[in-house]
Amino acid sequence: MMQLSYTEENYxxxxxxxxxxxxxxxxxxxxxxxxxxxxxxxxxxMLRKLKEKGFISYQKYGKITMLEPxxxxxxxxxxxxxxxxxxxxxxxxxxxxxVHEVAEQLEHIxxxxxxxxxxxxxxxxxxxxxxxxxxxxxxxxxxxxxxxxSEVGIGKKAKMxxxxxxxxxxxxxxxxxxxxxxxxxxxxxxxDYDSLMVIEVNGKRSxxxxxxxxxxxxx
Amino acid sequence: MMQLSYTEENYxxxxxxxxxxxxxxxxxxxxxxxxxxxxxxxxxxMLRKLKEKGFISYQKYGKITMLEPxxxxxxxxxxxxxxxxxxxxxxxxxxxxxVHEVAEQLEHIxxxxxxxxxxxxxxxxxxxxxxxxxxxxxxxxxxxxxxxxSEVGIGKKAKMxxxxxxxxxxxxxxxxxxxxxxxxxxxxxxxDYDSLMVIEVNGKRSxxxxxxxxxxxxx
DNA sequence: AAATTTTGTTAGATTCGTCTAACTTATATA
DNA sequence: TATATAAGTTAGACGAATCTAACAAAATTT
Ligand SMILES: [Mn+2]
Ligand SMILES: [Mn+2]
Ligand SMILES: [Mn+2]
Ligand SMILES: [Mn+2]
Numbered sequence: 281m282m283q284l285s286y287t288e289e290n291y292x293x294x295x296x297x298x299x300x301x302x303x304x305x306x307x308x309x310x311x312x313x314x315x316x317x318x319x320x321x322x323x324x325x326m327l328r329k330l331k332e333k334g335f336i337s338y339q340k341y342g343k344i345t346m347l348e349p350x351x352x353x354x355x356x357x358x359x360x361x362x363x364x365x366x367x368x369x370x371x372x373x374x375x376x377x378x379v380h381e382v383a384e385q386l387e388h389i390x391x392x393x394x395x396x397x398x399x400x401x402x403x404x405x406x407x408x409x410x411x412x413x414x415x416x417x418x419x420x421x422x423x424x425x426x427x428x429x430s431e432v433g434i435g436k437k438a439k440m441x442x443x444x445x446x447x448x449x450x451x452x453x454x455x456x457x458x459x460x461x462x463x464x465x466x467x468x469x470x471x472d473y474d475s476l477m478v479i480e481v482n483g484k485r486s487x488x489x490x491x492x493x494x495x496x497x498x499x
Numbered sequence: 500m501m502q503l504s505y506t507e508e509n510y511x512x513x514x515x516x517x518x519x520x521x522x523x524x525x526x527x528x529x530x531x532x533x534x535x536x537x538x539x540x541x542x543x544x545m546l547r548k549l550k551e552k553g554f555i556s557y558q559k560y561g562k563i564t565m566l567e568p569x570x571x572x573x574x575x576x577x578x579x580x581x582x583x584x585x586x587x588x589x590x591x592x593x594x595x596x597x598v599h600e601v602a603e604q605l606e607h608i609x610x611x612x613x614x615x616x617x618x619x620x621x622x623x624x625x626x627x628x629x630x631x632x633x634x635x636x637x638x639x640x641x642x643x644x645x646x647x648x649s650e651v652g653i654g655k656k657a658k659m660x661x662x663x664x665x666x667x668x669x670x671x672x673x674x675x676x677x678x679x680x681x682x683x684x685x686x687x688x689x690x691d692y693d694s695l696m697v698i699e700v701n702g703k704r705s706x707x708x709x710x711x712x713x714x715x716x717x718x
Numbered sequence: 719a720a721a722t723t724t725t726g727t728t729a730g731a732t733t734c735g736t737c738t739a740a741c742t743t744a745t746a747t748a
Numbered sequence: 749t750a751t752a753t754a755a756g757t758t759a760g761a762c763g764a765a766t767c768t769a770a771c772a773a774a775a776t777t778t
Contacts, residue, residue, distance in 0.1 A: 287765065309726055322766055324727060329764095341726060341773060372616040382610045389608075391601045397591040506735065528756055541736055543757060548734095560743060560756060 281349065282333075286388050289357050290316070291326050292335060292346075293387075296354035299346055306343040355419040361387040362408035362415075363398050369409040370402065376409040377451035410451075411442025411461050411497065429465060430475065430493035437466045438498035445495040454496070457486045465498065500568065501552075505607050508576050509535070510545050511554060511565075512606075515573035518565055525562040574638040580606040581627035581634075582617050588628040589621065595628040596670035629670075630661025630680050630716065648684060649694065649712035656685045657717035664714040673715070676705045684717065 284292070294316050298307045309327065313320040327344060330336045335350030346354070364386040368374040374382070396417065399405075405414055406422070415421040425441055432438045440463050443454065459465070459481050468478040468485065475490040503511070513535050517526045532542040546563060549555045554569030565573070583605040587593040593601070615636065618624075624633055625641070634640040644660055651657045659682050662673065678684070678700050687697040687704060694709035 285764080310724080318765095319767065320726065321728080321768080325765080368613070368616075372613070372620055374612070374616070378612070382608070382613055385608045385610070389601070389604045391604070393593070393597070394587070394591070394601055397587075397593070401591055504734080529754080537735095538737065539756065540738080540758080544735080 281353075283390070284353065288326070288330065289353070289388055291323075291330060292350050292354040293357045293361075295336065295344065295346055296351060296358070299344070306345045308343060312344070352419055355415045355421075357387050359415040359417075359419075360389070360395055362412060363395065363402065363405070365408045365410070366402050366405045366414070367398060370405075375455075377448040377455070379409055380446045380448070407442075409461075410446055411440075425497040425499060427498055428494050429467075429477075429479075429488075429496040429498050430490055432465070432467045432498060434467055434470050437464055439464050440496055441499050442497040443495060444497060450495060453492070457488065458482055458484045459496075465496075500572075502609070503572065507545070507549065508572070508607055510542075510549060511569050511573040512576045512580075514555065514563065514565055515570060515577070518563070525564045527562060531563070571638055574634045574640075576606050578634040578636075578638075579608070579614055581631060582614065582621065582624070584627045584629070585621050585624045585633070586617060589624075594674075596667040596674070598628055599665045599667070626661075628680075629665055630659075644716040644718060646717055647713050648686075648696075648698070648707075648715040648717050649709055651684070651686045651717060653686050653689050656683055658683050659715055660718050661716040662714060663716060669714060672711070676707065677701055677703045678715075684715075 291312075294312060295307060298311060298315055299305050302311075309320050309323050312327075313323040316323070327336065327338055330350070331338050335347060335353065336344055337347055338344040361383045364383040365379040368379040368382060369376060399417070404416075407413055411425075413421040413424065427438075428444070429438065429440070440459060440461060442461070443451065445451075454460075457479075463481050466480040468480055470477045475493070477488050477490075477493055479486055479488055510531075513531060514526060517530060517534055518524050521530075528542050528546065529539050531546075532539040535542070546555065546557055549569070550557050554566060554572065555563055556566055557563045580602045583602040584598040587598040587601060588595060618636070623635075627633055630644075632640040632643065646657075647663070648657065648659070659678060659680060661680070662670065664670075673679070676698075682700050685699040687699055689696045694712070696707050696709075696712055698705055698707055
């Protein structure tokens with residue numbers, strides 16, 4: 281399979297993300313444009329190209345779905361991204377809010393040997409610093425968690441296993457509340473009106489919004 | 500200083516290399532084009548751009564010299580290149596003929612923190628897997644070796660400290676002769692006509708050409 | 719069913735990095 | 749010094765990735 285450009289790789293990655301996350305397995309032009317911070321016209325051109333190359337299925341005015349080669353390529357990039365994040369976090373002492381930005385660049389380095397050696401060097405990690413699963417060399421990975429903190433009932437406890445939002449802003453906020461992966465969270469109370477929650481982590485109580493709670497995955 | 504493109508970075512790196520290696524501290528359009536495997540017309544356009552940005556000094560039909568900002572940028576890229584080569588070699592078990600190609604990509608990753616953490620992780624190495632000096636965070640590095648195997652007299656011994664040609668083809672050839680960094684080489688004989696040498700390394704004798712000998716740095 | 723809004727497409731332009739072909743200037747050679 | 753060759757420049761083109769402005773189709777609301 282021919283070499284994809286940096287840009288094409290990013291489109292496939294974004295497409296996989298939104299087709300999966302929407303649950304419907306499909307996406308629209310505007311939706312993709314918004315997600316990638318591009319104009320619909322720009323995306324439209326690229327869609328014709330990706331269709332031409334056999335990565336996606338799509339026809340004029342229709343919805344976009346990913347074809348197998350597109351999915352595989354996207355998963356490969358996600359694998360690289362998460363391995364690099366793990367490397368930065370575990371070996372170079374980056375904090376979890378610093379890794380994403382650099383991994384966005386590193387994920388595009390082309391070298392099959394590098395990816396496999398890196399995986400081995402890291403002892404074949406299964407999760408990245410944000411709790412997201414790392415696909416293996418065959419593209420297989422654990423299904424993502426579905427339950428978020430916002431769904432935990434009053435008085436109940438849950439363990440934080442991942443974050444949905446990977447932005448530095450959010451991650452710093454999470455740290456500020458004294459929260460990290462694998463911490464146990466107890467829901468003390470929840471407002472009926474706006475779902476504002478009081479949670480307790482390691483004995484420390486904090487107020488968190490619905491938006492916050494929806495971005496914390498728990499089990 | 501504004502962000503340079505991948506391409507601009509490569510021009511500066513190539514320019515530093517040829518201005519230094521020529522000894523004259525200057526380069527010509529065609530020379531640079533040949534070195535980068537581009538057409539002179541292409542290079543000409545870029546030269547106007549790099550001049551405009553203050554990285555080089557050059558006027559129509561004249562020679563190119565590098566200005567301080569250009570040198571600093573080029574040295575920074577060389578630092579990254581050599582640190583990555585060292586990482587691949589020392590930590591990921593790449594062979595010395597495999598590292599260059601991947602480092603050509605990695606050298607363009609933008610993150611000051613990454614470079615410094617990588618240097619620390621590698622324990623601030625001073626030389627890369629080919630024996631080339633790694634500039635420190637201030638751009639300072641040991642002056643390069645000048646003497647090559649071709650200058651060693653018959654019956655004399657010398658220690659190999661670096662290679663000039665970093666191509667996989669050459670490096671594999673060097674390994675084939677049983678030669679590696681820090682090995683002691685004894686010159687057994689040399690033909691007057693074509694400088695073909697017989698050398699001895701770890702008790703093993705081999706015939707090597709002038710071209711080969713000129714690409715091995717020794718002290 | 720008509721009107722409005724949302725979604726998606728097309729045409730035309732721009733920037734970057736590259737090329738070929740034609741031209742100009744500088745250098746080397748007879 | 750005249751001519752030939754080497755080195756360097758310019759004009760015009762192109763593909764990739766982006767944009768804006770105008771248009772078309774589909775979906776939603778009245
Ligand atoms: Mn990430
Ligand atoms: Mn990316
Ligand atoms: Mn190299
Ligand atoms: Mn490069």
